[in-house]
Amino acid sequence: MSNKKELVIELIHPPHPQSIEDRLDAPLGLLYIASNLEKEGYLVRINDLSGVDEKDWKIGEADIYGTTIYAPTVNISEKIAKECKRINPYSVVVAGGAHPTAVPDKIGKSFDVVGIGEGEEIMLDIAREYPNNKRFYKKDLERNLDKYPHPAYHLVDPFSYKRKFEGEQAITLLTSRGCPYRCAFCGLAEQHKTMKYRSPENILEEIKFIQKKYGINKFNFQDDTFTVNKKRLYKMLDLFKPLNIGFRAHGRSGLDTLEDYILLKEAGCDVIAWGIESGSQKILDLMNKQTTVENNENVIKWAKEAGLTTHAFFVIGFPGEDKDTLEETKNFIERTNPDQYFVSNFVPYPGTDVWNNPKKYGVKKIHTNFEKYYQVDKEGFGSRNIEVENIDIEMFKELEKDFRGWINQRMQRGSVQEYEEKIMKKLKWKENLNLKEK
Ligand code: SF4
Incomplete structure (x- = not known):
């Protein structure tokens, strides 16, 4: 059983190798997990690496790391897990998200723990049981979602998203x-x-x-x-x-x-x-x-x-x-x-x-x-x-x-059409203005 006051938890969102719009939205799932942990008194950081080059990754020191895995980020998330272990070899590194939920047995050994399902309750259990954690955690959310606090927006800059x-x-x-x-x-x-x-x-x-x-x-x-x-x-x-x-x-x-x-x-x-x-x-x-x-x-x-x-x-x-x-x-x-x-x-x-x-x-x-x-x-x-x-x-x-x-081709046609429509609207507006001035 851990002393929650001393535990530091870092939740890491991986960059997407092919995403055309990396850093479009804040990592909402992690923000929900974070607020639920904070409610119980844990110290939590969000580290959103989306859109960040590997050479610029900055991962802090923590006791528990939680990393999201999507199918295409499997290798990148694995690299993140290894980096977490390099920073703190005694830490517990958790894999969560849609991919581990679908294929928990396929998650590599760089991760100590695999979360199956939504993370709010699971991360709480992992923190409570730290450092004596099991390999797999599975726990459903309460049916009434009002019981969970709003996402921890204060842990990111909402204006940094596209x-x-x-x-x-x-x-x-x-x-x-x-x-x-x-x-x-x-x-x-x-x-x-x-x-x-x-x-x-x-x-x-x-x-x-x-x-x-x-x-x-x-x-x-x-x-x-x-x-x-x-x-x-x-x-x-x-x-x-x-x-x-x-x-x-x-x-x-x-x-x-x-x-x-x-x-x-x-x-x-x-x-x-x-x-x-x-x-x-x-x-x-x-x-x-x-x-x-x-x-x-x-x-x-x-x-x-x-x-x-x-x-x-x-x-x-x-x-x-x-x-x-x-x-x-x-x-x-x-x-x-x-x-x-x-x-x-x-x-x-x-x-x-x-x-x-x-x-x-x-x-x-x-x-x-x-x-x-x-x-x-x-x-x-x-x-x-x-x-x-x-x-x-x-x-x-x-x-x-x-x-x-x-x-x-169709989209280009669309944008030319839109452009022409905008020009026409502007001309019409100017025309109306001239008429009024006269
Ligand atoms: S199962 Fe539901 S969420 Fe998924 S594609 Fe169909 S309608 Fe959309």
């Missing part, structure tokens, strides 16, 4: 954990067996705190399920209205209505995003998206009608994808014309249904060089980590090149 809305600093919030859906390419639902929520009042309290302490009025709600629980959504939107905030949230096709989007807009929502994934019903069904192409078209149309900026996420290369299904996605994009879109390559992350049951999806082989488990790299291309019946890796790369070439 996420901005209309040039203003934004901050990312999480109002729930888990997801009621079971998409075959996503491990989120597996990580959180049941949905857990914060109350609207608890979220309001956090927003007001951030407004008062940092003067930040732009918020990015990270929940994939922000609009799923309608009763909670309407209550949140009612509470947000007087705050004069701007925010971005994720919607759900097949559930959301035009009225929902009007209410979101009235409460300050500027951008709504969806995991649209594909314009092919065949691919949506294979992915177990539990929605239709028609539903996807409707949400984009309604959001535009409500005056929201629309952001669609697509995934290409899911097993079963071919030239025809990619063509359907191109047609979908042409028809619906989302304001913003992002295209990821399918990655068979550990813990997903494709990873667990590859045969069900016609996957002959999954490559497990986790460093290549990124959705898109700095050059704008994704990786291919599966071998399937109908398309070999080289053929897929050709299809990807064609698809991304088409998307890039």
Whole structure:
């Protein structure tokens, strides 16, 4: 049993080797773990190495180190663990995050302890039992998330992160954990067996705190399920209205209505995003998206009608994808014309249904060089980590090149169009001004 007053805990967020937007958001998961430890009297530091070159890493002396591992950071996180041990050979080094949760047995011996699941309760147990720790820790969060303190923003500089809305600093919030859906390419639902929520009042309290302490009025709600629980959504939107905030949230096709989007807009929502994934019903069904192409078209149309900026996420290369299904996605994009879109390559992350049951999806082989488990790299291309019946890796790369070439051209067309529209607006404004002056 440890004396908590003497323990120093450093929580380290690794740099992402391929991320195109490293240091976009503060490491929210670590900030939650930190505040929960601080509540119990532990001394905690956050060391966010995202965007930091290895030669510039500065790791402090601590008794317990906690390091996040994502699939593509496996090697980098391992290096961090070794560095922690070099600094304090008697320390306990903990691995946590989505990757150790999915494949705890594959975590290297540079880590003394592996956390399975969300870290708040686990890190508390590890600190309490230090230095007599076990190899594996697993403990679920309380169902009522209001029991946990707000993230420890005071341990980072919120203004050092890149996420901005209309040039203003934004901050990312999480109002729930888990997801009621079971998409075959996503491990989120597996990580959180049941949905857990914060109350609207608890979220309001956090927003007001951030407004008062940092003067930040732009918020990015990270929940994939922000609009799923309608009763909670309407209550949140009612509470947000007087705050004069701007925010971005994720919607759900097949559930959301035009009225929902009007209410979101009235409460300050500027951008709504969806995991649209594909314009092919065949691919949506294979992915177990539990929605239709028609539903996807409707949400984009309604959001535009409500005056929201629309952001669609697509995934290409899911097993079963071919030239025809990619063509359907191109047609979908042409028809619906989302304001913003992002295209990821399918990655068979550990813990997903494709990873667990590859045969069900016609996957002959999954490559497990986790460093290549990124959705898109700095050059704008994704990786291919599966071998399937109908398309070999080289053929897929050709299809990807064609698809991304088409998307890039379209985006350039979009930006030229936007630029021209802006110029026209300016000219019109000047014209009006001249008329008034005359
Ligand atoms: S992709 Fe989104 S909707 Fe599907 S399981 Fe994951 S979080 Fe839920």
